[in-house]
Amino acid sequence: GPPFAGPMMRPGLANGPLASDRSSDEPKFTAPGHWKPGELNSFRVAAFVAEQDGETAEITISSAGGNPLDNINRWRGQVDLEPWTIDDLKTGLKLLTVDGEAAGYVQLVGPANTILGVIHRAAGRTWFIKLTGPNKIAATEQTHFEDFVKSLKF
Numbered sequence: 569g570p571p572f573a574g575p576m577m578r579p580g581l582a583n584g585p586l587a588s589d590r591s592s593d594e595p596k597f598t599a600p601g602h603w604k605p606g607e608l609n610s611f612r613v614a615a616f617v618a619e620q621d622g623e624t625a626e627i628t629i630s631s632a633g634g635n636p637l638d639n640i641n642r643w644r645g646q647v648d649l650e651p652w653t654i655d656d657l658k659t660g661l662k663l664l665t666v667d668g669e670a671a672g673y674v675q676l677v678g679p680a681n682t683i684l685g686v687i688h689r690a691a692g693r694t695w696f697i698k699l700t701g702p703n704k705i706a707a708t709e710q711t712h713f714e715d716f717v718k719s720l721k722f
Contacts, residue, residue, distance in 0.1 A: 595667075615628045647700075683700050
């Protein structure tokens with residue numbers, strides 16, 4: 569056969585027809601250089617860890633069902649905070665611009681741990697972008713996390 573048959577004959581492998589169907593609606597993003605790859609699972613499309621002074625924060629992008637309040641209250645439970653009512657949600661939810669749209673943003677600071685969580689509807693799905701970690705590193709990484717969220721393109 570021709571000398572260059574094989575991988576060289578298939579340009580654009582990463583985003584061509586051989587890529588999984590699932591990847592077509594996954595977000596593009598720019599992650600901070602000091603974040604390292606994290607653990608992926610069936611819900612997560614991206615995961616990172618940030619480390620500082622022996623502490624680790626985990627940053628994930630996932631897509632799941634459920635209404636925002638249920639998800640936020642699950643997160644609040646994870647950092648030992650009381651559940652929110654729908655009124656709490658209205659006052660506690662901040663907004664971040666993601667890919668030209670307003671996305672809900674919560675900063676849940678518990679006694680020891682923090683969850684920064686963004687809820688964004690795109691491509692017919694609900695996306696959750698989340699940073700979880702001890703309060704000190706979460707505070708240090710907050711600006712990096714917000715820049716990461718603002719870099720997302722769906």
